[in-house]
Amino acid sequence: MPAKGKHRRPKSSSLHRGIAAVGTGGAVLVLPVLGATAAGAATTGAAQAGTAVKPAATPDTHVVAAGDSLSKIAREHSLSGGWKKLYEDNRGVLGDDPKLIHPGLKLTLGKKSTAEPVKKTAASPASVETAAAPAKKSYTNNLDGWIKESLDIMARHGIPGTYEGIHRNIMRESSGNPWAINNWDVNAAAGTPSKGLLQVIGPTFAAYHVPGTSTDSYDPVANITAACNYAADRYGSIDNVNGPY
Incomplete structure (x- = not known):
């Protein structure tokens, strides 16, 4: 405790300290000085304010x-x-x-985004099971849908062919009727009539049947994929077939 009659000299902060200067009239002037710490903070803040964060590019x-x-x-x-x-x-x-x-x-x-992935919260077993099993792709039950489903199966098995090539041959062979059957040519006389969209005989269908498709040669998707598999083996692709095959 300070002695009676005396007073502590108050501390001066960096913002209030001054420099004593003698003016022309002999009076003392106190000039405030900006503290080094405050000046540095102001400089840093200005630098940060002028820095723009460039967002990650979306590919x-x-x-x-x-x-x-x-x-x-x-x-x-x-x-x-x-x-x-x-x-x-x-x-x-x-x-x-x-x-x-x-x-x-x-x-x-192009280059994939380098942005950090969003952190995931713990998922329940049900949500994990749903994420692991993506929805099965659906196709329309018509000629367009049968060709598109066949093309997807063919792609997984490395069988060449295009939509146009398949469609062109179907229209020539069956006019798009999956139940079409030829009961009058040499194959029919031998007991193996041509059937389905691409008019495939039984032995050819069995030899070129693609795993994962129906074993019924009248099935549109099974008929198309088997016929395209046969055409790829014999002609290089169903696209190269422009007449009876």
């Missing part, structure tokens, strides 16, 4: 259409690194074979 995408290939997509979008870079960026979607590309796949073009 473009391309939805695969019938007739597309990785090289065609890379060429159309002028991608650096060509189809190989496109394949590496989308390996999780395309799988191990870059040739197995089919309509409906969504591909990322």
Whole structure:
């Protein structure tokens, strides 16, 4: 405790300390000095205010259409690194074979975003099960839907063919009738009439049946995929068939 009659000298902060100067009239002037700490803080704040955070770029995408290939997509979008870079960026979607590309796949073009992934909270067992089992792709129950489903199956098995090539041959062979049957040609006389959309005889259907499709040769999807498998083996592709085969 200070002695009676005396007073402590109050502390002066960095903002209130001054420099004593003698003026022309002999009076003492006190000039405030900005503290070094405050000045540094002001400079730092100004620097931070002027710094803009550049958001991560969002990559473009391309939805695969019938007739597309990785090289065609890379060429159309002028991608650096060509189809190989496109394949590496989308390996999780395309799988191990870059040739197995089919309509409906969504591909990322260019460099992928480097932004940090959103942290996920713990999911319940039910939500985990739903995420692990994506919804099955649906197709219309008509000629358009049968061809598109067949093309997807063919892509998974490496069987070449396009929508136009399949449709053209179906219209020539059966006019789009999945129950069409030929009871008058040499095959019919031998007891193996041509059946279905692409008029496949029984032995050919059995030999070129694609796993995962129906064993009924009248089934539209099974008939198309078996016929395209046979055409690929004999002609290179159903696209190369322009008459009886």
